Amino acid sequence: MKLHEYQSKEIFRQHNIPIPEGVLCTTPEDAVTAVHGFEGAAIKAQVLVGGRGKAGGIAIATPENAGEIAAQIMGLTIKGLPVKKVLVEQKVDIKQEFYLSIAFDRNSRRPLLIASASGGVDIEEVARISPYLIHKESIDPYSGPEPDQLMRIAKNLGLDSALLSTIIKNLYLIYDELDCTLVEINPLVLTIDRDLIALDAKINVDDNALFRQKGMQELYEKNLADLEPLEVEAKKLGMSYVALEGSIGCIVNGAGLALATLDMITHSGGSAANFMDVRGGADAFHVGRAVAITASNPNTKVLLINMFGGLTLCDEIAEGIKSNLQKLDIPVVIRLTGTNQEKGWKILEGANVTVAQSTADAARIAVEMAL
Amino acid sequence: MSILVDRDTRLIVQGITGHVGTFETRLMLQAGTRIVGGVTPGKGGRTVEGVPVFNTVQECMDSTNANTSIIFVPPPFAAGAIHEAADSGIDLIVCITEGVPVKDMVRVFRNIEGKDVKLVGPNCPGITTPGQARVGIMPDSIFMPGSVGVVSRSGTLTYEVVDALSKNGIGQSTCVGIGGDPLIGTSFIDTLEMFQDDPETSAMVLIGEIGGTAEQEAAEYIRAHVTKPVVGYVVGISAPAGKTMGHAGAIISGGGGTAKEKIQALEAAGVAVARSPEDVAGKIIGLI
Numbered sequence: 001m002k003l004h005e006y007q008s009k010e011i012f013r014q015h016n017i018p019i020p021e022g023v024l025c026t027t028p029e030d031a032v033t034a035v036h037g038f039e040g041a042a043i044k045a046q047v048l049v050g051g052r053g054k055a056g057g058i059a060i061a062t063p064e065n066a067g068e069i070a071a072q073i074m075g076l077t078i079k080g081l082p083v084k085k086v087l088v089e090q091k092v093d094i095k096q097e098f099y100l101s102i103a104f105d106r107n108s109r110r111p112l113l114i115a116s117a118s119g120g121v122d123i124e125e126v127a128r129i130s131p132y133l134i135h136k137e138s139i140d141p142y143s144g145p146e147p148d149q150l151m152r153i154a155k156n157l158g159l160d161s162a163l164l165s166t167i168i169k170n171l172y173l174i175y176d177e178l179d180c181t182l183v184e185i186n187p188l189v190l191t192i193d194r195d196l197i198a199l200d201a202k203i204n205v206d207d208n209a210l211f212r213q214k215g216m217q218e219l220y221e222k223n224l225a226d227l228e229p230l231e232v233e234a235k236k237l238g239m240s241y242v243a244l245e246g247s248i249g250c251i252v253n254g255a256g257l258a259l260a261t262l263d264m265i266t267h268s269g270g271s272a273a274n275f276m277d278v279r280g281g282a283d284a285f286h287v288g289r290a291v292a293i294t295a296s297n298p299n300t301k302v303l304l305i306n307m308f309g310g311l312t313l314c315d316e317i318a319e320g321i322k323s324n325l326q327k328l329d330i331p332v333v334i335r336l337t338g339t340n341q342e343k344g345w346k347i348l349e350g351a352n353v354t355v356a357q358s359t360a361d362a363a364r365i366a367v368e369m370a371l
Numbered sequence: 372m373s374i375l376v377d378r379d380t381r382l383i384v385q386g387i388t389g390h391v392g393t394f395e396t397r398l399m400l401q402a403g404t405r406i407v408g409g410v411t412p413g414k415g416g417r418t419v420e421g422v423p424v425f426n427t428v429q430e431c432m433d434s435t436n437a438n439t440s441i442i443f444v445p446p447p448f449a450a451g452a453i454h455e456a457a458d459s460g461i462d463l464i465v466c467i468t469e470g471v472p473v474k475d476m477v478r479v480f481r482n483i484e485g486k487d488v489k490l491v492g493p494n495c496p497g498i499t500t501p502g503q504a505r506v507g508i509m510p511d512s513i514f515m516p517g518s519v520g521v522v523s524r525s526g527t528l529t530y531e532v533v534d535a536l537s538k539n540g541i542g543q544s545t546c547v548g549i550g551g552d553p554l555i556g557t558s559f560i561d562t563l564e565m566f567q568d569d570p571e572t573s574a575m576v577l578i579g580e581i582g583g584t585a586e587q588e589a590a591e592y593i594r595a596h597v598t599k600p601v602v603g604y605v606v607g608i609s610a611p612a613g614k615t616m617g618h619a620g621a622i623i624s625g626g627g628g629t630a631k632e633k634i635q636a637l638e639a640a641g642v643a644v645a646r647s648p649e650d651v652a653g654k655i656i657g658l659i
Binding site for chain 2 (some may be wrong): 049050055111124176179181208209211240242244255256257258259260262270272275336338339358
C-alpha cells in the first residue's frame with residue numbers, strides 16, 4: 001500500500017524527521033489561501049502513483065499566480081487518477097539535495113539503506129549512469145543500523161554525522177515499526193541555514209502486515225477512495241485487477257497464467273484491457289463477480305476467460321460464467337481445462353460462448369473477435 | 372531420480388487440523404507421500420486422515436524421525452511455524468502460505484543463516500516428484516515420471532507447462548515451485564544446481580516472470596555451471612511498470628525486472644526461450 005506524501009510526512013513529523021510547513025487543501029480556493037500564508041510555496045498533487053512531477057503535478061506558486069496554478073493542478077488526471085488534493089508547502093531555500101531510502105533487498109533478504117549525494121532526481125537513473133554516487137548499507141534486522149554504517153554514510157554524503165544519523169535512525173524506526181516495504185526521502189535537502197529537511201516523503205506499507213497495523217489499516221481504507229474503482233472492487237473480493245489500455249478483457253486463475261495469457265494476446269497482435277487474477281480457490285460467485293468487473297470496463301470488446309482447474313473445479317467456474325452471460329453484450333471466449341473439465345464443457349454447451357482448446361488458441365480467437 | 376523429495380521423504384504437516392491442511396493432507400497421502408505426523412498447537416493426541424497430531428514440531432520429530440515439513444499455517448503465524456521447524460533440526464521446510472509479512476520473513480532468513488536447513492517458499496505450490504512424493508498442492512493428475520526438472524515462480528502456469536510436457540510424453544524428475552514472493556528461501560540457482568547434480572535429470576525448464584533479477588542471475592549461473600539443456604519461459608512482456616501483477620514479487624520497479632531483459636539474459640546464456648507452455652514441450656523435444 002502506498003501512502004500519500006502528506007500522510008507520510010505526518011508520520012515523519014511524529015518521528016522527529018523535519019519536514020517543511022504545509023497545508024493539505026481539497027479546493028483551489030483553499031490552496032490560494034494557503035499560499036498567501038507563506039512567502040512562496042510549492043503546490044504538490046497528492047495522488048497514489050509515481051511520476052506526478054513529470055505529469056505537471058508539482059509547481060512553485062506566488063500569491064499572484066496561485067489561483068491559476070492550483071486550478072491547473074487540481075484539473076489534472078495522472079495515470080488515470082484525478083487529483084483531488086494538493087499539499088501546499090512553505091518554499092525551502094536549498095543548498096544541496098540528497099537521496100535516502102530503506103527498503104528490503106531481494107538478494108540479501110535484509111533491509112537495505114541507500115543514500116546518495118545526488119538527490120531530487122530519479123535514483124534509478126543515477127544508479128545506471130553514475131553508480132559510484134550510490135552508497136548502500138545492508139542492515140541486520142536484529143540490531144538495526146550500526147554506528148559505523150551511519151558514520152560511513154555521513155562521510156560519503158559529506159554531511160554532519162550527528163544530524164544525518166538521527167534522521168536515518170528515525171527512518172529505520174518507521175520502516176521497522178510500521179511494517180514498511182519502502183521509506184524514501186527524495187530529496188532530503190540541506191538548507192542555506194544548514195538544516196536537513198525531508199522535502200518529499202514516500203512510504204509503502206506491506207499489505208500483508210495490515211492485520212497488525214491498525215493505524216495503517218485505517219489509512220488503507222481511507223485511501224481506497226483515491227484508487228482505480230475496479231481495482232478496489234476486485235481487491236475487496238480477494239482478487240487482483242490491473243487496468244490496461246487494450247480491448248480484450250481477461251479473467252484468469254493464477255498470476256503467472258494471467259501474465260502468460262496477456263503475453264499470448266500480444267503475440268497474436270492484440271492487447272489486453274486488464275490483468276485479472278481470480279486466485280486459486282475461485283468459486284462460481286467469484287468468477288461471476290470477475291465477469292461483471294471486467295465487462296464494466298468500457299474498453300472491453302471481448303472477454304477471454306482462461307482457467308486451469310486444480311483446486312478450482314471447472315464445473316463451478318462454468319456455472320459462474322453461465323449465470324452471468326445474459327447480462328453481457330460482448331463475445332466471450334473460454335478456455336477451461338483440468339479437474340472436472342468435461343462437466344464444465346457440458347454446462348457451457350448451447351451457451352453463447354466460443355470454447356478454445358489452449359491458451360494460445362483462446363488468445364488468437366479473442367484477438368480476431370476484437371478487430 | 373529426483374531432488375528434494377522422494378520415497379524417503381518423511382513428512383510433517385504443520386497446520387494439519389486446518390481446513391486446507393486437512394484437505395491437502397488427504398491429497399498428498401493419495402499421491403503416495405509418507406506423512407508421519409501433523410502439528411497444531413493445543414491439538415496433540417488426535418489423528419487427521421490417520422496421521423497422528425502433535426502439539427509441537429519437536430515432539431513430532433522425537434516420535435517420528437521426520438526429515439521434511441510442509442506449512443499450511445495462516446499468515447500471521449506462518450513465520451513462527453518456520454522458526455519452530457528450523458530450530459527443531461529438520462532438513463527441509465516447504466511453506467505454502469501466501470501473505471506472510473516481509474518483516475517476518477526477513478527475520479526468518481536471519482534466523483536460518485548458517486543453519487543446515489533448506490526453505491522452499493513461502494507463497495509457493497510446493498514440490499512434486501512424480502510417482503514418489505507430493506509435498507505441496509500441485510494436482511497429481513498432470514504429472515508423469517521422467518527426467519525433466521522443472522523450476523518455477525508460479526503455480527497454475529507451472530501446471531500448464533507440466534501438463535503440456537506430459538501430453539507430449541515428456542516426464543518430469545521433480546517439479547519445484549519456488550514461490551511468487553519477493554523474498555524466498557530457495558532460488559532458481561539453488562534448484563538448477565541440484566538438477567545439474569541429479570544424475571536422473573537430463574534437462575531443465577525454468578519458468579520466470581517480471582520483478583527482481585532472479586532470472587538474470589540464473590542465466591549467469593547457467594552460462595558458468597549448467598551443462599544440461601535448459602528451456603526458459605518468462606511471462607509478463609505486456610505488463611506495465613510499477614504495478615503488482617498478482618504475485619507480491621511480480622512488479623517492474625524503477626524500470627528494472629522486465630520480461631524482455633530476463634529473456635535476453637537467458638538467451639545470451641544459451642537457454643532456449645519458449646513463448647507458450649506448448650512451445651516449452653516442443654523446445655524440450657528438440658533438445659533431448
